[in-house]
Amino acid sequence: MKVISIVGARPQFVKAAPLSKKLREKFTEVLVHTGQHYDPNMSEVFFKELEIPEPDYNLGVGSGSHGEQTGKMLIEIEKVLTKEKPDLVLVYGDTNSTIAGSLAAAKLHIKVAHVEAGARSFNRLLPEEINRVVTDHLSDLLFCPTETAVKNLEKEGITSGVFKTGDVMYDAVLQFSKIAKQKSKILEKLQLETGSYLYATVHRAENTDNPKNLRSIIEAFSRSGEKIVFSVHPRTRKMLKEIELPPLPNVMMIDPVGYLDNLVLEENARKILTDSGGMQKEAYFLKVPCITMRNETEWVETVKDGWNVLVGADKEKIQKAIEQFKPNDKQSNHFGDGNASGKIAAILNE
Ligand code: UD1
Ligand code: UDP
Numbered sequence: 001m002k003v004i005s006i007v008g009a010r011p012q013f014v015k016a017a018p019l020s021k022k023l024r025e026k027f028t029e030v031l032v033h034t035g036q037h038y039d040p041n042m043s044e045v046f047f048k049e050l051e052i053p054e055p056d057y058n059l060g061v062g063s064g065s066h067g068e069q070t071g072k073m074l075i076e077i078e079k080v081l082t083k084e085k086p087d088l089v090l091v092y093g094d095t096n097s098t099i100a101g102s103l104a105a106a107k108l109h110i111k112v113a114h115v116e117a118g119a120r121s122f123n124r125l126l127p128e129e130i131n132r133v134v135t136d137h138l139s140d141l142l143f144c145p146t147e148t149a150v151k152n153l154e155k156e157g158i159t160s161g162v163f164k165t166g167d168v169m170y171d172a173v174l175q176f177s178k179i180a181k182q183k184s185k186i187l188e189k190l191q192l193e194t195g196s197y198l199y200a201t202v203h204r205a206e207n208t209d210n211p212k213n214l215r216s217i218i219e220a221f222s223r224s225g226e227k228i229v230f231s232v233h234p235r236t237r238k239m240l241k242e243i244e245l246p247p248l249p250n251v252m253m254i255d256p257v258g259y260l261d262n263l264v265l266e267e268n269a270r271k272i273l274t275d276s277g278g279m280q281k282e283a284y285f286l287k288v289p290c291i292t293m294r295n296e297t298e299w300v301e302t303v304k305d306g307w308n309v310l311v312g313a314d315k316e317k318i319q320k321a322i323e324q325f326k327p328n329d330k331q332s333n334h335f336g337d338g339n340a341s342g343k344i345a346a347i348l349n350e
Contacts, residue, residue: 001027001348004086004105006077008034008061008097011169011278013046014259015092015115018171020052022345023090029053030084034073034097035060039234045258050176066096066127073100081108088113088348091135092168094128094277098135106138115168115344117142118149118158119277119298127205128277143344145169146334148300165343166336169278173285174338177263186261187268190229190252197252198226198322199269201276203233206313207293211243213313217293220318221273222246228273229265231256271322280308281335289327293318301334 003023007016016031023029033055037043046052059076061069077100081089089105091098092115102112117136121129136142136158144150145167153162187194200221207213218240221228228251232240257265263282266272272283275293280302283290290308302308306328311317336343 001088002030002084002086003027003088003090003348004030004032004081004084005090005092006032006034006097006101007055007092008036008073009093009095010037010042010046010256011276012092012095012097013043013050013052014172014278015168017046017050017052018175018341019090019115019168019344022341023348024053026345026349030057030080030086031055032077032080032101033058034077034100035062036069036073036095036097038062039256041256041258042234049258049260050172070096070100073097074104077101077104078108081105081110086110088141090115091139092116094119094132094135096127096131099131102135102138111140112138113141113143113344113348114139115143116145116149117162118144118146118151118153120149120152121294121296121298123296125206141347143340143347145336145340146301148334163343163347164336165347166338166340167281168340168344169281170285170335170338171341172259173263173282176259177267177286180260180263180267184260184264186257186264190254192229192265192268194268195270196227197269198224198228198271198273199265200228200230200273201233201279202230202236202274202293204275204294207275208233208236208239210313211239214239215243216313216315217318218243218248218251219246220315220322221251222248223315224319224322225250226322228252229254229269231262231265271325273318273322284308284331285335287327287331289325291318291321291325301332305331305334307331 091101284302295312
């Protein structure tokens, strides 16, 4: 069987790493990188560190408005699919690369498999929600990370081809956290002690494109007085230049780091502050309390279990959570057994 996997953005490289390895044991995989993320620290570093094979195609689409970026991807992906004639197209998560891949394949009557199917925030103002809903409705095989995801699909009438496999991001954390501990020198480089800092990332459109929200988040960081290591996504870097910043002597802004450094920064932080989907889950897997600067989350289990709290972009709520949020002692196992990629490969084989 020939599978075309489509990736393009940072979290998709992480998700593809464990699965690509499993797929290549039994199938021919052709890897397509749309070029949505292209800075070396947003793309290349993940291929190197996670030993993901070189993409067979890099479509070089780059940045743009939603229509422009998705449209260019659609044109280029269609050419690849027409030439390669795969049996299946595999897409990951919820980015514009995901919707472009699933739409191009479905229109050519090629079967679509969606990894991380069924995740929902129930907020259609978020571009990710539109990408997920459309992709799920176009997919023949839907690999759900959690029971909640299976139920979300059921409510939309999707019951056939649905499999609860667990989360490939959990596979990645289990596979790479030991390697990260051995290889990463990031704590020494930034002169950080375990537990002496909070680790932050912000990149969602609702927080970066809205200057009020971005300013509110940064003011909360400033007022907390805590040492905050802030990995700044290029989108956020651009928007920060456009707002007036408060003094930030306690905030260490760094460029995005590779996955191994990121795991180490997460694991050794006292708390994680983020609006990232992947980071909420990784905080949970690594048992680090998470403060999520969004009003809703797809990863409701992390909140229900008491390891994640939703604070939106509200300055007071962020500050209060920085001071007071304490996680529960226990966690339940919602995200599988760390072999989601093995299960997905086995299902495809059948
Ligand atoms: C995208 C996804 C989002 C995901 C995130 C992961 C969509 C709609 N959004 O958001 O769901 O959480 O990736 O990080 O697909 N830029 C660079 N260099 C890069 C990449 C981006 O400078 O390598 C800058 C450009 O100014 C670009 C902006 O970041 O316009 C946004 O990039 P884009 O890929 O459109 O969206 P993300 O915010 O990264
Ligand atoms: N990540 C990383 N370096 C960073 C910030 C994040 O390697 O500086 C990783 C993180 O470990 C996770 C993934 O990027 O696996 C999450 O991607 P992102 O937050 O960009 O997107 P989202 O998950 O919100 O779609």
